[in-house]
Amino acid sequence: MTIRKVFRNPLAVAALAILLVIVLGSIFAPLIAPHSPTALRLDKINAGPGGGYLLGGDGAGRDIFSRLLHAGRNTLTGAVIALSVALVLGVVSGLLGGYYGGLLDGVLGWGANLLMALPTMIVLLALFQALGSSIYLAMVAFGVMLAPGFHRLVRGQVMAVKHELYVDAARVSGLSDPRIIGRHVLLVVRAPIVIQAAVVAGIAIVVQSGLEFLGLGDPGTPTWGGMLQDAFTNIYTSPVAIWWPGTTIALTVASLVLLGNAIRDVIQRTERPRKPPSPPKVAPTAPDTADLPLLRITDLSVGYPSPDGYREVVHGVDLDVRQGEVMGLVGESGSGKTQTAFSVLGLLSPGGTLLGRSSIVFDGRELARLPEAERRTLRGRRIGYIPQEPMSNLDPCFRVGDQLVEPLRVVSGLSKRAAVAEALQLLERVGIPEPRRTFAAYPHEISGGMAQRVLIAGAVSGKPDLLIADEPTTALDVTVQADVLDLLRGLRTEFGMAMLLVTHNFGVVADVCDRVAVMQDGRIVEVNDVRPLFASPQHPYTQTLLGSTLEDSAPRARLEVNHA
Ligand SMILES: Nc1ncnc2c1ncn2[C@@H]1O[C@H](COP(=O)(O)OP(=O)(O)OP(=O)(O)O)[C@@H](O)[C@H]1O
Numbered sequence: 189m190t191i192r193k194v195f196r197n198p199l200a201v202a203a204l205a206i207l208l209v210i211v212l213g214s215i216f217a218p219l220i221a222p223h224s225p226t227a228l229r230l231d232k233i234n235a236g237p238g239g240g241y242l243l244g245g246d247g248a249g250r251d252i253f254s255r256l257l258h259a260g261r262n263t264l265t266g267a268v269i270a271l272s273v274a275l276v277l278g279v280v281s282g283l284l285g286g287y288y289g290g291l292l293d294g295v296l297g298w299g300a301n302l303l304m305a306l307p308t309m310i311v312l313l314a315l316f317q318a319l320g321s322s323i324y325l326a327m328v329a330f331g332v333m334l335a336p337g338f339h340r341l342v343r344g345q346v347m348a349v350k351h352e353l354y355v356d357a358a359r360v361s362g363l364s365d366p367r368i369i370g371r372h373v374l375l376v377v378r379a380p381i382v383i384q385a386a387v388v389a390g391i392a393i394v395v396q397s398g399l400e401f402l403g404l405g406d407p408g409t410p411t412w413g414g415m416l417q418d419a420f421t422n423i424y425t426s427p428v429a430i431w432w433p434g435t436t437i438a439l440t441v442a443s444l445v446l447l448g449n450a451i452r453d454v455i456q457r458t459e460r461p462r463k464p465p466s467p468p469k470v471a472p473t474a475p476d477t478a479d480l481p482l483l484r485i486t487d488l489s490v491g492y493p494s495p496d497g498y499r500e501v502v503h504g505v506d507l508d509v510r511q512g513e514v515m516g517l518v519g520e521s522g523s524g525k526t527q528t529a530f531s532v533l534g535l536l537s538p539g540g541t542l543l544g545r546s547s548i549v550f551d552g553r554e555l556a557r558l559p560e561a562e563r564r565t566l567r568g569r570r571i572g573y574i575p576q577e578p579m580s581n582l583d584p585c586f587r588v589g590d591q592l593v594e595p596l597r598v599v600s601g602l603s604k605r606a607a608v609a610e611a612l613q614l615l616e617r618v619g620i621p622e623p624r625r626t627f628a629a630y631p632h633e634i635s636g637g638m639a640q641r642v643l644i645a646g647a648v649s650g651k652p653d654l655l656i657a658d659e660p661t662t663a664l665d666v667t668v669q670a671d672v673l674d675l676l677r678g679l680r681t682e683f684g685m686a687m688l689l690v691t692h693n694f695g696v697v698a699d700v701c702d703r704v705a706v707m708q709d710g711r712i713v714e715v716n717d718v719r720p721l722f723a724s725p726q727h728p729y730t731q732t733l734l735g736s737t738l739e740d741s742a743p744r745a746r747l748e749v750n751h752a
Contacts, residue, residue, distance in 0.1 A: 193454040194447075194450050194451055194454050197450045197453070197454075199446050199450065200446060200447055200449075200450030200451075202443075202446075203442070203443035203444075203446040203447040203450070204443070204447055206439050206440075206443045207440065207443045207444065207447065210260060210264075210436065210439070210440055210443075211260075211264065213257050213260060214257060214258075214260030214261045214264055215261065217254075217257035217258045217260065217261055218258075220257055221251075221253070221254035221257045221258060222240070222242070222251065222253070222254060223240075223241075223250075223251040223254040224254065225250060225251070225254050225255045225257075225258040225259070225410045226250065226408070226410075227250060227251070227254075228248055228249045228250055229245065229249045229250075230249050231249070232244070232245030232249040232250075232251070233245055233246075233247060233248065233249040234246070234247055234422050234425045234426035234429070235249075235426075236426070236428065241253065243256070243429075243432050244426065244428065244429060246415070246418050246419065246422070246429060247418050247419075247421055247422040247425075247426075247429075248418070252415070252429060252432050253432075255410045255415055256412070256415065256432055256433065256436060258410045259410040259411045259412045259414065259415055259433070260412070260436070262323070262409055262410065262411045263393060263396060263397065263411050263412045263413070264393075264440075265324070266323050266324060266326075266327040266392065266393075266396045266411075267327070267389050267392040267393045267396065268389075269324055269327040269328055269331060270327040270328070270330045270331040270334060270388070270389075270392035270396075271331065271334075271385060271388055271389045271392055272331065273327075273328055273330075273331025273332055273334075273335065274331040274332070274334035274335045274337070274338055274388055275338060275381075275385060277331070277332060277335035277338070277339070278334070278335035278336065278337060278338020278339040278341075278342065279338050279339075279342050279377075279381060281296045281299075281300070281335070281339045281343075282296075282338060282339040282340065282341065282342025282343040282345075282346065282377075283342055283343075283346055283369055283373065283374065283377075284296065285297060285339070285343050285346075286342065286343035286344070286345070286346025286347045286350065286373075287346050287350055287365070287369055287373060289538065293343070296339065296343075297339075297343075300335070300336035300339045300340060301336070303332065303333055303335065303336045304336045306333065308330070308333050308395075309395075311329065311333065312326050312329060312330060312395075312399060313399075313404070315329050316399075316404050316405075322406070323396060323399070323400065323404075323405040323406070323409075323411070326396075326399065326404075326405075327392065327396060330392060330395060330396075331392075334388050334391070334392070337384065337388065338381065338384060338388075341377070341380050341381070341384055342377050342380075342381065345376055345377040345380060346373050346376075346377065349372070349373055349376045349377075350373065352372075352580065352583075354372065354580065354581050354582055354583040354584075354591075355368060355372050355373070356535060356575075356581070357573075357575060357581040357582075357643070357646075358371070358372055358583075358595075359535065359564075359567070360533060360535065360567050360568060360572075360573040360575075363568075363594070363595060363598055364564060364598075367594075367598065371594065372583055372585075375585055376585070379452045380452070382448055382451050382452050383448045383449060383451075383452040384448075385448065386444045386445055386447060386448020386449075386451075387444075387445055387448060389444050390440070390441035390442075390444045390445055393412075393437060393440060393441055394437065394441060396411070396413060397411070397412050397413030397416060397433075397437055398413065399413065400412070400413025400414045400416070400417065401413045401414075401416045401417045401420070402417075403417060412433045412436060412437050413433075415432070415433040416430065416433045416434060416437075419432070419433060419434075481508035481509060481510045481511075482509055482510060482511045482550065482551055482653055482654055482686050483507075483508065483509040483532065483548070483549070483550050483551075483654055483686070483688070484507075484508050484547075484548075484549045485505055485506060485507040485508070485528070485531075485532070485547070485548050485549075486506055486545075486546075486547040486548075486549075487504045487505075487506065487544065487545045487546055487547060488502055488504065488505040488506075488507075488528060488531055488542065488546045488547070488548065489502055489503055489504055489505075489542065489543040489544050489546050490502040490524070490527045490528075490531055490536065490540055490541070490542060490543065490546075490710075491540075491541055491543045492537075492539050492540055492541070493539045493541075498541065498543060500543065500710065501524055501527050501710050502524040502527045502528055502531070502710045503709075503710045503711050504544075504711065505524070505528055505707075505710075505711065505712050506712065507528070507705055507712060507715070509654065509686050509687075509688050510686065511653075511684075511686055512680075512684050512685070512686055513686055513687075513702045513703060514680060514686070514687040514689055514700055514701045514702050514703075515686070515687065515688050515689065515701065515702070515703050515704070515705065516689050516691060516696070516697040516700070516701035516703070516704035516705070516718070517529065517688060517689065517690045517691070517704075517705050517707060518691055518692060518693075518694060518697055518704055518705070518706055518707065518733070519692065519706060519707035519708055519733075520692060520708070520733070521692060523707040523708055523709060523710065524707050524709070524710040524711075525658075525690045525691075525692075525707055526658055526690060527540070527710075528690075528707070529656050529658055529688060529690050531546070531548060531556075532548055532550070532555065532571070532654075532656060532688070533567060533571065533573055533656060534555065534558075534560065534563045534567070542556050550566070550570070550571070550654065551570065551653065553566075568595055568598075568599050568650050568652075569599050569650045569652065570650075570652055570653050570654065571652050571653070571654045571655075571656065572647035572648055572649075572650060572652035572654070572655045572656070572685075573647055573655070573656050573657075573658070574640075574643055574644055574647045574655065574656070574657040574658070574660045575643060575658055575660075576658050576659040576660065576662055576663055577663045578636055578639035578640040578642070578643050578663065578664075579631060579636060579639050579663075581639075581643055582631035582639055582642065582643070583631070584630065584631050584632060586630075587627070587628055587629060587630055588626055588627055588628075588629050588630070588631060588634065588642050589608070589611055589626075589627035589628060591642070591646065592607075592611040592614065592615070592627075592642065592645060592646050592649065593607045593608060593611050595646060595649065595650075596610055596611060596649050599649070599650050600649075600650070608627075610649070611627060611645070611649075612624065612627060614645040614646075614648070614649055615627060615641075615642070615645055617645065617679075618641040618642070618644050618645045618648075618675055618679075619641055619671070619675055620638060620641055620642070620645075626638060626642070635668075636663060636664055636665070636668070637664055637665065637668035637671070637672065640660065640661075640663075640664060640668075640672055641672070641675065644660075644672070644675060644676070644679070648679055648683060648685070651683055651685075652685055653685055653686060654685060654686045654687070654688065655680075655685050655686070655687045655688070656687070656688045656690070657676065657687060657688070657689045657690065658690045659690055659691055659692070660672060660676065660689070661673060661691075661693075661696060662691075662692075662693075669696075670699075673696060673699050673700050676689075676700060677699075677700055680700075687700075689701060694722075694733065694734055697718060698718065698722065701718050702717065702718060703715065703716065703717050703718060704716065704717075704718050704721055706721075706727065706729065706730045706733065708729045713727045713729050713730065714726055714727040714729075714730045722734065
């Protein structure tokens with residue numbers, strides 16, 4: 189598909205054709221070349237074209253055409269070596285440094301800066317001196333010196349994309365770091381890598397030819413740079429001879445750059461196609477009245493580094509969520525709701541740390557000290573997450589269906605076909621009118637309400653025991669909000685899962701929750717069943733919050749309904 193689109197660009201077609209001729213000519217040089225590249229004929233010294241020498245003879249009477257073909261093999265191999273080394277080192281280090289940050293990024297960045305500070309030509313000349321005349325060895329060294337360019341490019345792109353909500357969403361859905369890097373991050377950086385690779389290949393050819401022009405390398409091996417040198421020496425006797433290697437180098441480099449540009453343009457414009465979803469798996473969670481809460485948060489404190497140590501943003505929160513219940517976490521903006529919820533998910537922003545005796549026990553397991561690898565196995569499987577901004581949590585590069593199928597396959601180990609079937613079922617279950625159409629759509633082609641339903645489908649696809657929803661309706665239209673809340677209630681009943689619902693809206697609490705915890709300035713000030721809390725709020729802060737909510741708008745009054 190991408191290749192077909194590249195072919196629509198006439199410049200790219202011309203560039204590709206030229207490159208093909210040059211590459212194929214070089215590969216098949218021994219078959220095509222009419223003469224040996226080293227065969228001498230005295231009568232052909234600096235001779236013009238003709239007499240069996242298509243492009244004439246060089247200063248030693250060797251056939252220029254045959255040498256050009258053979259030289260291509262050596263020069264292109266050198267360029268491929270330099271490019272491969274630069275790509276492997278630069279892309280891998282850029283991905284790792286950008287994604288993981290911290291000390292690793294610091295060390296890799298330091299290495300890249302050091303390499304960039306070295307004078308390339310002088311280092312290469314010194315290497316020739318030290319290691320002998322192998323141009324390939326020099327190209328390996330050149331590749332190492334070109335790697336920082338890729339490192340910086342990739343690192344910058346990764347830094348820009350790694351905090352995208354859809355990357356967080358992929359993390360929450362249980363995908364491992366290598367998968368996230370390979371799927372969501374590498375995809376974003378591939379276009380700049382392609383164009384940079386084309387330019388670097390061109391630079392490698394030019395530098396290599398430059399070194400050979402200076403007389404470095406094995407004089408017995410034909411190379412384009414060596415041919416340039418020979419032609420330059422004889423420029424007054426045979427001025428035409430310099431055109432052949434010069435034009436070949438220029439055409440190769442220009443074609444590489446033009447082709448790289450064309451591929452990049454197509455990649456940037458192309459949206460990624462297909463992939464199907466999967467079927468359900470884990471049995472719905474069993475229910476209700478067990479005495480042990482499903483989630484017990486004790487003395488949770490969250491801090492971020494500050495000049496004087498840590499600034500605490502959550503202070504000693506205690507909170508239980510029982511099997512199958514919907515617990516609302518309500519409070520003003522900045523009261524610490526999200527930090528509490530993200531502590532359970534293990535997704536605090538960089539620097540965020542659980543302090544003191546913080547404990548988060550989920551189904552009998554202490555999460556606060558669980559290694560990240562084990563935590564990841566819980567996310568998407570036992571603990572689902574519905575984010576606040578549906579659009580930002582879907583990767584714009586993938587169709588909606590792909591984004592459901594991938595986690596379904598990873599988490600449930602389903603075949604592609606089964607995963608597609610399951611995803612379609614899920615889309616239908618969350619009330620998407622035309623599941624197949626939405627499945628094949630890109631995020632920008634669906635509404636915010638639909639996107640939130642898609643994310644809800646993803647969140648419940650692993651049949652989690654606990655669903656954490658962070659302001660799941662805030663970004664939606666008022667009319668859509670009610671539908672989404674109805675959906676959440678229905679799913680909760682159907683799957684028997686517990687929910688921790690973060691909201692600043694008492695209307696939402698009244699609509700969906702069984703119990704509610706009120707947060708103020710990083711502390712929980714009141715916890716109660718919803719009805720008594722609404723009927724007689726104890727804490728002054730709850731009274732104020734409730735008062736302001738009821739003044740503004742009446743909640744969707746479900747308070748009379750019995751939730752249990
Ligand atoms: N990355 C961070 N670094 C430092 N402080 C942070 C960071 N993220 C959040 N905080 C602080 O933590 C406190 C609680 O934030 P939190 O996001 O939990 O609030 P919230 O109640 O969810 O509000 P909102 O509804 O606006 O998201 C705030 O004071 C915020 O400034």
